[in-house]
Amino acid sequence: MIxxxxxxxxxxxALRLEGEVSxxxxxxxxxxRMINVALFARGHVLLEGDVGVxxxxxxRAFSRAVGGDFERIEGTVDLMPGDLIYHTYVDExxxxxxxxxxxxxxxxxxxxxxxxxxxxARPQVQSLxxxxxxxxxxxxxxxxxxxxxxxxxxxxxxVEKEETxxxxxxxxxxxxxxxxxxxxxxxxxxxxxxxxxxxxxxDKLIERVAAGILxxxxxxxxxxxIQESVSASDALVHYVMDLWDATRMPHKxxxxxxxxxxxxxxxxxxxxxxxxxxxxxxRVVAWLxxxxxxxxxxxxxxxxxxxxxxxxxxxxxxxxxAELAEELVSQIVEKVATPR
Numbered sequence: 001m002i003x004x005x006x007x008x009x010x011x012x013x014a015l016r017l018e019g020e021v022s023x024x025x026x027x028x029x030x031x032x033r034m035i036n037v038a039l040f041a042r043g044h045v046l047l048e049g050d051v052g053v054x055x056x057x058x059x060r061a062f063s064r065a066v067g068g069d070f071e072r073i074e075g076t077v078d079l080m081p082g083d084l085i086y087h088t089y090v091d092e093x094x095x096x097x098x099x100x101x102x103x104x105x106x107x108x109x110x111x112x113x114x115x116x117x118x119x120x121a122r123p124q125v126q127s128l129x130x131x132x133x134x135x136x137x138x139x140x141x142x143x144x145x146x147x148x149x150x151x152x153x154x155x156x157x158x159v160e161k162e163e164t165x166x167x168x169x170x171x172x173x174x175x176x177x178x179x180x181x182x183x184x185x186x187x188x189x190x191x192x193x194x195x196x197x198x199x200x201x202x203d204k205l206i207e208r209v210a211a212g213i214l215x216x217x218x219x220x221x222x223x224x225x226i227q228e229s230v231s232a233s234d235a236l237v238h239y240v241m242d243l244w245d246a247t248r249m250p251h252k253x254x255x256x257x258x259x260x261x262x263x264x265x266x267x268x269x270x271x272x273x274x275x276x277x278x279x280x281x282x283r284v285v286a287w288l289x290x291x292x293x294x295x296x297x298x299x300x301x302x303x304x305x306x307x308x309x310x311x312x313x314x315x316x317x318x319x320x321x322a323e324l325a326e327e328l329v330s331q332i333v334e335k336v337a338t339p340r
Contacts, residue, residue, distance in 0.1 A: 002225035007287070010222050013214055014040060014288060017065050020213060024061045024205040025054060026192060027184030034179050034305055035062060037288070039151060041280045042223040043176025044133050046118075046167075046309065047155040053181050057202045059114050059153050066219075067212035068111030068149060071102045075120035081128040085140045103132060103147070104140065110147040111216050118154040119164045126171055129154075133174050149217055169268075169312055176277045177302075178309040230283040232294045235339035239296060243303065244275050246332045247311050255331045257324065260317065265324075267312045274310040281306060296338045304329050 018036045025032060035058070038045050047055050056072070063070035073084065086101045099105070103113070115121070115129060129152065132138055137146040154175070156167070172178070184190055193199050232240075246253040248269030251262040270278075282298040289298075308325040317324060 002222065002229075007222075007225060007229055011287060011290065016213060017062075020065045020209045021058070021061045023208040025058055027186060027189035028054070028058065028181060031058065031179055031181050034177060034302070037281050037284045037302065038177050039066065039219065040223055040226060040287070041176060041277070041284045042151070042220060043277055043281065044152040044174060045154075046172070046175040046178045047153060047181055048178060049155065049181035050183055053183055055155050055181055056114065056116070057205060058181070059112060060202070060206050061209050063112035064206055064209045064211050066111055066214050067216040069106040069109040070112045070114070071106060071110060072114040072116060073102045075115060075117040075125075077120060077122065079121050079125050081124050084125065084128055084132075085138065103138060104145050106147070107145070108147055108149065108217075110150045111219075113147075113150055113152045115152065115154040117156065119156045119166055121165065123165055123168070126165070126167065130171055130174050149219060172309045173271055173273055175309065176281060177305040179305055226287045227280060227283055230286045230292055230294060232279070233339075236294050236296070236299075239336070239339050240275065240279060240299060242336045243278075243299070243307075243332060244270060246336050247307060250328065250332060253332065253335050255328065255335050257327055257331065260324065264314055265317055265328075267314045267318075269312075270307050270310045274306060278302060278306045300333050303333050307332070 014036060017039075018032055021032055022029070035045060039062070049055055060070060073079075082101075084101050084103045086098050086104070088096060088098050091097050103110070113132075118126065118129070121129075128138070132147075132150075133152045136148050136150055137144055139145075152175075184193065199205065242253070246255060248266060250266065256262060257265070278299065279294075281302040282294055285298040285301050286292075286294050304326065307329050311325060311328065312318075313321060313324065
């Protein structure tokens with residue numbers, strides 16, 4: 001049983017974690033907070049962003065601060081499911097050898113797994129990743145390998161479309177958050193990134209971050225305790241149910257998008273898994289704010305990251321997903337009545 005004092009101590013560690021990562025990363029404070037929320041909500045994250053905005057550096061910084069082991073794999077069109085499990089080579093005696101692959105080589109110490117350009121990998125590879133995300137285990141070499149503390153981060157190549165395989169609806173739904181990591185717009189931040197030599201060497205940046213400030217193998221336990229410690233009023237429950245209803249039938253809540261037939265927009269709204277993710281993440285936001293109860297602001301803080309990739313459009317509108325999803329969720333949050 002986690003005591004109130006332990007929850008407070010963990011909250012201080014969580015805030016320190018965010019502060020440590022900020023020593024290496026500038027101009028991405030919203031992204032850092034959301035990744036921190038995902039860690040304690042025990043959810044996986046799909047990152048969106050232009051090339052070179054620092055996604056890998058952010059994840060390496062979090063991995064160093066959290067502790068445990070970090071692994072990265074590149075999505076390519078020739079990647080096969082077995083490449084995540086094992087790799088083969090010929091040793092110095094000319095004999096074939098088989099060694100554990102990136103998912104297995106760290107055992108239960110694997111805490112951060114980064115799949116770069118996941119949409120370049122074939123659907124078979126994505127399917128194996130989904131199972132690893134859902135069950136935090138795989139079966140190989142006649143035994144089950146478990147990595148119970150793993151958080152998966154993936155990003156998509158949004159520039160090139162050739163030899164890519166877009167994530168299926170079920171794949172997107174496995175990610176708690178889809179986060180957009182923007183190119184900084186603040187003039188001082190942009191100037192520092194371009195002209196300050198400190199930002200030229202990612203390894204030196206990572207060294208600024210204190211290592212292993214969390215007992216990483218206790219994250220699951222503390223994550224469960226956070227969920228139990230933050231309550232929701234009846235009014236808040238009704239509010240979340242209304243949000244869910246609005247993802248399926250936005251026209252019922254006076255949601256309107258310019259140039260869109262709202263009756264023909266939605267193929268499927270957010271899933272039960274998605275709404276559970278919404279509440280789990282909102283509870284962590286409340287906990288980080290030092291509260292033991294949910295307020296609408298907690299839900300609204302995470303709604304865009306949780307819901308945008310979980311609302312599925314009819315084929316005529318699916319090609320406009322990038323522009324419509326963000327606007328739709330924004331309208332839902334604005335139009336659905338907020339409890340007082």
